Amino acid sequence: MKVQVINGTAIPHMPWQDKPADCKDVIWRYSQNPIIARDHLAMSNSIFNSAVVPFADGFAGVFRVDDKARNMELHAGFSKDGLHWDICEERIDFCKTNPDIQDFQYGYDPRVCFIEDRYYVTWCNAIDWKPTIGCAYTFDFKTFYQFENAFLPFNRNGVLFPRKIGGHYMMLSRPSDNGHTPFGDIYISQSPDLVFWGKHRYVMSPKMCWESTKIGAGPIPIETDRGWLIFYHGVLTSCNGFVYSFSAALLDLDEPWKTLKRGREYLLSPQQPYECVGDVPNVVFPCASLVDADTGRIAIYYGCADTCTSLCFTTVDDVIDWLDSHSQV
Numbered sequence: 001m002k003v004q005v006i007n008g009t010a011i012p013h014m015p016w017q018d019k020p021a022d023c024k025d026v027i028w029r030y031s032q033n034p035i036i037a038r039d040h041l042a043m044s045n046s047i048f049n050s051a052v053v054p055f056a057d058g059f060a061g062v063f064r065v066d067d068k069a070r071n072m073e074l075h076a077g078f079s080k081d082g083l084h085w086d087i088c089e090e091r092i093d094f095c096k097t098n099p100d101i102q103d104f105q106y107g108y109d110p111r112v113c114f115i116e117d118r119y120y121v122t123w124c125n126a127i128d129w130k131p132t133i134g135c136a137y138t139f140d141f142k143t144f145y146q147f148e149n150a151f152l153p154f155n156r157n158g159v160l161f162p163r164k165i166g167g168h169y170m171m172l173s174r175p176s177d178n179g180h181t182p183f184g185d186i187y188i189s190q191s192p193d194l195v196f197w198g199k200h201r202y203v204m205s206p207k208m209c210w211e212s213t214k215i216g217a218g219p220i221p222i223e224t225d226r227g228w229l230i231f232y233h234g235v236l237t238s239c240n241g242f243v244y245s246f247s248a249a250l251l252d253l254d255e256p257w258k259t260l261k262r263g264r265e266y267l268l269s270p271q272q273p274y275e276c277v278g279d280v281p282n283v284v285f286p287c288a289s290l291v292d293a294d295t296g297r298i299a300i301y302y303g304c305a306d307t308c309t310s311l312c313f314t315t316v317d318d319v320i321d322w323l324d325s326h327s328q329v
């Protein structure tokens with residue numbers, strides 16, 4: 001490995017696949033995609049845009065499950081191999097850490113971040129049916145403790161960093177509107193305690209055609225000796241609607257509002273049938289990237305066409321080599 005992963009863990013139990021000999025891209029898809037079908041649960045309309053982490057001797061996750069009444073819910077799940085998932089039939093019933101926390105209205109696009117001693121979940125949560133960033137923590141993926149929303153509406157794509165930086169917790173987010181938001185930049189906010197957020201800084205705006213409508217942070221940033229490696233989605237508006245692709249960037253380790261490198265092109269765009277056809281066509285939406293600290297291999301879980309969940313692979317060296325030759329900041 002040329003680039004070192006910092007503060008990572010080994011994930012030998014992920015069923016890694018090597019890059020196929022005929023693959024010309026930096027990211028390659030798992031050969032049996034999608035790994036979670038829309039009807040995985042009897043009650044599910046779709047399962048997508050979900051977050052997975054290494055847990056105990058396997059994996060755990062928080063899944064976006066839209067039910068057949070088209071409510072948007074969050075469900076916990078467990079897996080030994082990262083491919084075959086036992087997803088709970090019942091949605092997560094959050095324990096409120098403060099009685100004033102409003103009852104769950106909807107939740108979607110979760111991310112899971114291990115910080116210090118527990119797993120934090122951030123998701124798009126409604127206040128009075130207006131989206132912002134909901135926050136909870138769990139130790140076991142059975143009991144989830146909901147605490148204060150990070151921001152006022154409207155906001156989406158809240159993504160925590162896995163450690164404090166300069167004495168503060170950090171969160172990327174994407175201020176938005178109450179609809180399908182035809183704009184969007186990534187910002188970063190800082191907090192001493194994960195409750196009070198401030199010192200907001202601008203990070204990135206849409207730049208290239210593939211992301212010209214809006215961008216939003218994806219999985220939890222990966223710490224490397226070159227900077228924080230992030231994957232982020234970008235949206236193009238075509239004559240037939242939005243097209244969601246994703247790419248990568250490197251942020252400064254100490255001042256992560258500074259973008260060091262940023263992909264000129266997408267790394268993955270909707271091209272396979274399960275990415276192009278579904279409830280919302282032409283969407284790939286990454287919410288988790290698991291990195292094997294020993295080898296630098298990366299597994300990315302991504303939602304497909306707002307319908308099912310897939311897996312793809314790359315390596316830290318491959319992505320950073322590509323950023324070194326394909327960057328436009």
Ligand code: BMA
Nearest residue numbers: 049108109180280283285306
């Ligand atoms: C975004 C979110 C995502 C979804 C995407 C495409 O605004 O709602 O959950 O995948 O739109 O529909």
